[in-house]
Amino acid sequence: MTRKAWGRGDLQQMVLLAACTALGPLSLNVYLPSVPAVQAEFRADLAGVQATVSLALLAFGMGLVLLGPIADRYGRRPALLAGLTLFIAGSGLGCLATGVGALTLARMVAGLGAAMTFITSRAVVADLTPRDQLQRSVAQITMIMLVGQMTAPILGNFVIAAGGWRAIQLSQFLVGLVLVALVWRRITETLPEQTRAVAQGAAGFAGLLQPSVALLRRPRFLLLMAQVGLLYSAYPAFVTLAPHLMIEAFHRPMTEYSYYFTCLPLGYFLGNWAVLRFGLQLGQHRLVLLGSAFGALSALVSLLLLANGVWHPLALFLPAGTFLNLGMGLALPSVSARAVGESWPSTASGWGLVGFAQQLIAAISVQMLAFFPSASPFPVVAVCLGLTLVTFLMECLPQIANPAPAATHAP
Numbered sequence: 001m002t003r004k005a006w007g008r009g010d011l012q013q014m015v016l017l018a019a020c021t022a023l024g025p026l027s028l029n030v031y032l033p034s035v036p037a038v039q040a041e042f043r044a045d046l047a048g049v050q051a052t053v054s055l056a057l058l059a060f061g062m063g064l065v066l067l068g069p070i071a072d073r074y075g076r077r078p079a080l081l082a083g084l085t086l087f088i089a090g091s092g093l094g095c096l097a098t099g100v101g102a103l104t105l106a107r108m109v110a111g112l113g114a115a116m117t118f119i120t121s122r123a124v125v126a127d128l129t130p131r132d133q134l135q136r137s138v139a140q141i142t143m144i145m146l147v148g149q150m151t152a153p154i155l156g157n158f159v160i161a162a163g164g165w166r167a168i169q170l171s172q173f174l175v176g177l178v179l180v181a182l183v184w185r186r187i188t189e190t191l192p193e194q195t196r197a198v199a200q201g202a203a204g205f206a207g208l209l210q211p212s213v214a215l216l217r218r219p220r221f222l223l224l225m226a227q228v229g230l231l232y233s234a235y236p237a238f239v240t241l242a243p244h245l246m247i248e249a250f251h252r253p254m255t256e257y258s259y260y261f262t263c264l265p266l267g268y269f270l271g272n273w274a275v276l277r278f279g280l281q282l283g284q285h286r287l288v289l290l291g292s293a294f295g296a297l298s299a300l301v302s303l304l305l306l307a308n309g310v311w312h313p314l315a316l317f318l319p320a321g322t323f324l325n326l327g328m329g330l331a332l333p334s335v336s337a338r339a340v341g342e343s344w345p346s347t348a349s350g351w352g353l354v355g356f357a358q359q360l361i362a363a364i365s366v367q368m369l370a371f372f373p374s375a376s377p378f379p380v381v382a383v384c385l386g387l388t389l390v391t392f393l394m395e396c397l398p399q400i401a402n403p404a405p406a407a408t409h410a411p
Contacts, residue, residue, distance in 0.1 A: 016182055018144035020080060020121040023087055023179075024060050024114035025145070027172055028053070028236070030156040031107075032243055033257060034165035041165070044100045046244075047370045052104045053240055054367040059108035061359025063115030068352020069208050071120045076127070076348075077189045083116025084183060088176035094169030110172065117179075118355055123348035126340060127190035135284060135337035139275040142333065146265040146272070154258040211346035215353055220399055224339040227400070229357030231292065231332055231391040234299075234324065234384040237365040239264065241380045242317075248375035250313050260317040267322035271329015284334035285395065291331025292392035298323035299385035306377055320381050327388065335391075 032053070039049040071079035090110025097103035122141075129137040159167045215221050239261070246257045271291065279287060302320035336354060343350020365383055372379035394400060 014141060015144055016186060017121040017124055018141045020117040020179060022145040023117050031168055032239060033156045034160050034168050035243060037165045042100045046374060048100050050370040052107055054363045055104050056107035056111040057359045057363040059111035060115045061356040063112040064119060064352040064355035067116045068119045068349045069211050071123050071348035072211055072346050073208060075189050075191050076120050076124050077187055079116055080120040080183055083113045083120060084176055084180045086113025088173055091169050091172035091176060095166050119348050119352045122351045124190050126347040135279055135333050136276055138333040138337050139272040143269055143272045146269045157255055157258050211349040212353055215343050215350060221339060221342045223400055224335060224342060225354055225357040227391055227394045228335045228339055228354050229361035230387050231328060232358040233362040233365045234387045236362040237369060237383050238380055240366045241369055244374040245377050249377055260313050263317040263321035264325045267325035268329040271326040272333060274330055275333050284338055287334045288331045288395045291327040292388050292395060295324045295327030295388035296385055296392060298327060299381055302381050316377050320384055324384060
C-alpha cells in the first residue's frame, strides 16, 4: 500500500487503529475507578494495590521494547492479531484473580498485549502517512482515542456498579474479542515486502533487536525519547492519585470522579485539535515550547490555588487537569512525530522505544507518589509541574531546537 493523506474513506480504518492503539490507556482509565474496591476486597495496602497499576505500566513499556521489532520483521497484521490475543488472555485471567499478586500478573500479560497493539497500530499509520504529515495523523488518531477515554471512567463506574471490579476485566475480555474479529476482516498488511526481507536477514534474538539497538545509538533520538516520556508521565501520575484525592482530600463520593475526569481528555482533545488547525503554521518546535510552558504554568496555578485555601476539586482538575492536558496535547504529537521520523525505516521499533520511555518514566512517577500521603494533592501537582518544566527546558537544547540536516532519516 502506498502512503497517502488520510481521507474520509479511511475513517473506519482510522477508528479501528485508534481503538487498538488505545487499549493500554483505556484499560488503565476503566480500571482506576475500581482500585479502591480491589484494595478493600484483598485488604491490601496502597503500595501493594498500586503495583496493579505501576507493574502493568512497566510490562507495557517492556513489551514496547521487546515486541516492537517483531512488527518490523514479520509484518503489521500478524503482530496486531498476536497482541490482541495476549490482551484477551490477560483480561480473562484478571476475571479469575484470587489476590493482588494474581491480578497484577494478569494485568501485566494484558499490558504486553496492549503494547503490541499500540506499536503495530501506530506503525500502520506511519506506513500510510507522508512523513511531513505524520504529526497531524498522530493528533488525528489521538483525538479519536480521546472520545472513548472521556467516557471510560463513567462506563467503568456503571460496570463496577453492575458487577464489581471483576466485571471490568470481563468487559476488556469482550472488547478484545470484538477487535480481533474486526482486525482480521479489515486490516491488511502495510509493511513492504522488501523492508520485511531486510529485517528478516538478521538472525537470532540479537538480530531481532538490532533496529532498536541502532536507534539507541542516535543521540538526538535518545533526547526525543526521554522528552516524550517526561511529558507523557504527567498524565498517569495525575490520574492514578486522583480517585484517592476525591475521597480522602476533597471528601467527595467516588462517583464524582468520573465527571471531573472528563476535564483531562477534554483539554488534551483541544490541544490535538489545535495541532491539526495550526500545526503547519507554528511548526513542531514552537508547538512543544508553547505546550510545555502552558502545562507548567497550569500546574503552578493549581498549586497556588490549593495553597491559598481554594480546597475544591475544580482547583485541581481545571488548571492541573484541563489546561495542563491542553498543553500536553499541543506538545506531545510533535515530540512523538519527531522521534518516529528519527527512527525511519524501523518505525515500529521507534514507536516501541518511544512508548517504553513513556511507560518507564510513568511507572517510576506513579510508584514514587505511593510513598506520599494520598490525602494531599500537592505532591502529584508538584510532580506534574516538574515534568512539564523539564520538557520545556529540554526543548531549548540546541540538539533538539536546531537539529543537523543529516539527522533526518525519513525519505
